[in-house]
Amino acid sequence: MGAFIPQEIIRQKRDGQTVSDADIERFVAGITSGEVADAQISAFAMAVFFNGMSAEEGAALTLAMRDSGDVMNWQSLGFDAGAPIVDKHSTGGVGDKVSLMLAPIVAACGGLVPMISGRGLGHTGGTLDKFEAIEGYDPYPSIDRFAEIVRTIGCSIIGQTGELAPADKRFYGVRDVTATVESIPLITASILSKKLSAGLGSLVMDVKFGTGAFMPNYAASKELAENIVRVACAAGTPTRALLTDMNQVLGRTAGNAVEVVEAIEFLVNPATADARLMEVTLALAAHMLVIAGIEYSVEIATEKARQSLASGKAAELFEQMVTAQGGTPNILSNYQATLKVAAKAYAIKPKQAGIVTGMDTRSIGMAVVAMKGGRIDPKASIDHSVGFTDICQIGDKVDADAPLAIVRCHSDEQAREAIKAVQSAVVVADIKEAPLPVISEVIEG
Incomplete structure (x- = not known):
């Protein structure tokens, strides 16, 4: 193997050529070590943005970034070869608390679910932030x-620990300031390198x-799903993807503590759970058990x-997991007393009575962020207690007695801003329109 010259790898991708596995591995090693400069990372990212990557190139990039840090070896930790170690990853949404119920459901059915989750990003909530609403919960055990x-x-x-796919952390930092975040091959490698x-x-x-959704356009979301499945399978991990609707809040809550409350009530009394949330959760669980x-x-x-x-x-099993990670003991029986939800509650009335026909779901997510229930600065702390409950869904009738949502916050000023945001985000009309199916397509490898 000759001398490592990063610009030659960049040139190959710029000219639409296929980069070898070995060269991709060397380039990623250079990202981790600092041998590859930010300008070179940027140039490579832009070349991929315009010319794409084959599934084989994507697999090589994914595995190289995965191997830039720690990788779990379950057999070395005492697990049998072939143990059913399976996980789920969501591209994120508003009110998406599925992981809280999904992991214990799959575990109860015989799966092993080592879920490494993230914090909220932009308008989307993060599973880790929700769990940190539970007093004492330790998200970073050994x-x-x-x-x-x-x-x-x-x-x-x-x-996620700092030793998890460190090459991706640096690569993403450069992409974030060079208009290359939207590259589907690079999004794929970023997601999979951490998950795998x-x-x-x-x-x-x-x-x-x-x-x-992170990618509101259906065609782009489908392209991303298909690419993730292709690349993950090429990297040796059987994968399938469900395309799910985020044109309205998933479930009836958005925030952190309020979503934990909904998740616990879902587990304790599934007969009263929101139908769309139940459908997505059961479908993901079923596909995890099959794959x-x-x-x-x-x-x-x-x-x-x-x-x-x-x-x-x-x-x-949810309660056992929470307790094992230092969270509130017996949380199923005392969650209402121990989960801190903001004391003030304001009903958000519609500007006119009628039927909900549409929703700018992103704006509702940003309304949570505006109450400090999410982050503007990635290093900032958040207020786990604020959010929305009883959120309407498409097809619901709303009027003075049936509000759009209830905001849980700390002040009249917070309430005023949240009420304006939700009233502007929800479309109310005199006609009833059927909502989109919550699961539109399943993509198998």
Whole structure:
């Protein structure tokens, strides 16, 4: 192998050529070590932006970034070869608390779910932020403790450490300031390099589209889903993706503590759960069980997941996981007393009575951020107690007695701004329109 010359790799991609696995590995190693300059990272990213990558190139980039840091080896931690280690990743949305219920549901059905989650980004909420609304919850246990929780309970949800895919952290920082964030091959490698560092046997993606999604355009979301499945399978991890609707808030809450409350009530009393939230959760659980080899059909797996809720087993495992990670003991019976939800509650009345026909879901997410329930500065702390409950959905009738939502906040000023935001975000008319199906498509590898 000759001398490493970063600009030659950039030239190859600029000219639409295929870059070899070895050259991609050397380039990523240079990102990690500092041998590759920011200007060279930027040039390579722009070349990929315009010329794309094959599935094989994407797999090489993903694996190189994965291997730039720690990678979980479950067999070295005492797990059997072929253990059903499976995870789910969502591209993010407003009110998306699915992971809180999904991990214990799959664990109750025999899966092993080592979920490495993130914080909120922009208008979207983060699973880690929701769990930190639970007093004492430790999102950063040692690797040995993480493995022990997965072994004994079946699931553990933790945060990303600094040793996880460090090449991606630097690469993303450059992309963020060079107008190359939207590159589908680079988004794919960024997502998968972090997810696959958990040593997964299989993965299910929840790729969202609509007004509250990272990629609101359906065609672009589908392209991303297809590319993730192709690249992950090429990298040796069986993967499938569900395209799910984010043209309205998922469930009836948006915030942190309020979403934990909805998740617990979903687990404890599934008969009263929001129908769209239930459909997405059960579908993701079923596909995780099938792709992990636990069940052979989605129909049987769906019923098994439903039974884990009805029996209370999933709720029990959620409580065990929270306790194992230092969170409030017996949270299922005392969550209303221990989860801190802002004391002031204001009903948000519609400007006119009628039927909800549309929603600017992103604006509702940003209204949570404006109350400090999300971050403007990535290093800032957040207020876990604020948010919205009883959020209307498309097709609901709203009037003075049936509000658009209830805002939970600390002051009249916060309430005024939140009320204006929600009233502007929700479209009310005299006609009733059927909402989009919550799951539009399943993409298999």
